Amino acid sequence: MPESAELPRAESIDSVIELLSQHDYLAGRSLATVVFLALRMQRPLFLEGEAGVGKTEVAKVLAKALDRPLIRLQCYEGLDVASAVYEWNYPAQMLEIRMAEASGVSDRGRLEGDIFSERYLIRRPVLQALSGEPGKAPVFLIDELDRTDEAFEAFLLEVLSDFQVTIPEFGTVKAAEPPIVIVTSNRTREVHDALKRRCLYHWVDYPSAADELAIIRRKVAGCNEQLSRQIVAYVQRLRTIDLFKNPGIAESIDWATALTELDRLALDPETIGDTLGTLLKYQEDIARIQGGEGQAVLAAVKAELLAAS
Known part of the structure; x- marks a missing residue:
C-alpha cells in the first residue's frame, strides 16, 4: 500500500468523521468509510446524489481539513480539453516564430521544441491537479460530471486510472x-461504467431528520430550537411530496438562515409563503405549496412535533 501524507490525520474511519466534523461537515459512517478508503488506496471517489445534498462540500471540507489546495473543474455541456486540461499560448508562440524568422533561425525542429515547451503551456484544472508537490497534492474536484458528454468522460479515463495526461x-x-x-x-x-470502475462509489442521500437538525444547529447558530425543529420536519415532509425538485440540505440551511434574519421564532403560513423562494426553486413547486397543500404540511408538522413533546 502506498504511503500518503494525509494518513496521519485520517488514520481511521472515526478520525475521518472527527476531521470532517471539526470543519462543520457531519458525515455518516458509510460516507466516512469510503472517504477513508479513498485516501488509503489513493483512488478517486465518485459521489452521486441529488443536487444540494453535500457532495461538493466533501471536497471543500477535505481541502481545508488536510490543508491542501482545492482545484475545481466545474463541468458543463461542451466542456473541452482546452478549457479543462491545457492549451497553448498561441499569441506568444506566433511572436516567438516571427522573432525567430527575423533573426534567421532555420532549424525547424529546434523552433518547434521551443514553442511547444513549458514556457508556452497554459495549465487548466486537470494539469494543475497533476502538478502538485509531494506532500501537498491538491484536492481535485470534478464537479457535476454528468453535465459533460461521453467524449470528455473518455478523456478522463487516463487521468483517473494513471494520474497522468x-x-x-x-x-x-x-x-x-x-x-x-x-x-x-x-x-x-x-x-x-468504465469511468466508475476507476473510482470508489458512494450515493449521498438526503439526511435523516436527526442529522439535518444537527446540521442546522451547527450551520445556523442563531436559529432557535423550536424553529429549527419545525424547519427540519417541514422539509422532511416536502421531500415525500412529488415536487419537481425536492429541497436539499443546502436549501434547508438557506431557509433557516433567512428565517433567523427575519427574527422568526416559529413557522406560520404567511412566513412560509413569503420565504419559499429560499427553499424551492421552481415556480410550479412554490405555487403548489403556497396553496392548500402547504397548509396541510404545516398542520401535520405541528401535530407531529406536539405529539413528540
Whole structure:
C-alpha cells in the first residue's frame, strides 16, 4: 500500500468523521468509510446524489481539513480539453516564430521544441491537479460530471486510472503524487461504467431528520430550537411530496438562515409563503405549496412535533 501524507490525520474511519466534523461537515459512517478508503488506496471517489445534498462540500471540507489546495473543474455541456486540461499560448508562440524568422533561425525542429515547451503551456484544472508537490497534492474536484458528454468522460479515463495526461506536442505529464480526486454527479444522465470502475462509489442521500437538525444547529447558530425543529420536519415532509425538485440540505440551511434574519421564532403560513423562494426553486413547486397543500404540511408538522413533546 502506498504511503500518503494525509494518513496521519485520517488514520481511521472515526478520525475521518472527527476531521470532517471539526470543519462543520457531519458525515455518516458509510460516507466516512469510503472517504477513508479513498485516501488509503489513493483512488478517486465518485459521489452521486441529488443536487444540494453535500457532495461538493466533501471536497471543500477535505481541502481545508488536510490543508491542501482545492482545484475545481466545474463541468458543463461542451466542456473541452482546452478549457479543462491545457492549451497553448498561441499569441506568444506566433511572436516567438516571427522573432525567430527575423533573426534567421532555420532549424525547424529546434523552433518547434521551443514553442511547444513549458514556457508556452497554459495549465487548466486537470494539469494543475497533476502538478502538485509531494506532500501537498491538491484536492481535485470534478464537479457535476454528468453535465459533460461521453467524449470528455473518455478523456478522463487516463487521468483517473494513471494520474497522468498525454499532450501530443509535449509528452506525458504524470503526477509526482496523486491528487485526492472527488467526482460528483447529480445523475441527470448515467456516467459510463468504465469511468466508475476507476473510482470508489458512494450515493449521498438526503439526511435523516436527526442529522439535518444537527446540521442546522451547527450551520445556523442563531436559529432557535423550536424553529429549527419545525424547519427540519417541514422539509422532511416536502421531500415525500412529488415536487419537481425536492429541497436539499443546502436549501434547508438557506431557509433557516433567512428565517433567523427575519427574527422568526416559529413557522406560520404567511412566513412560509413569503420565504419559499429560499427553499424551492421552481415556480410550479412554490405555487403548489403556497396553496392548500402547504397548509396541510404545516398542520401535520405541528401535530407531529406536539405529539413528540
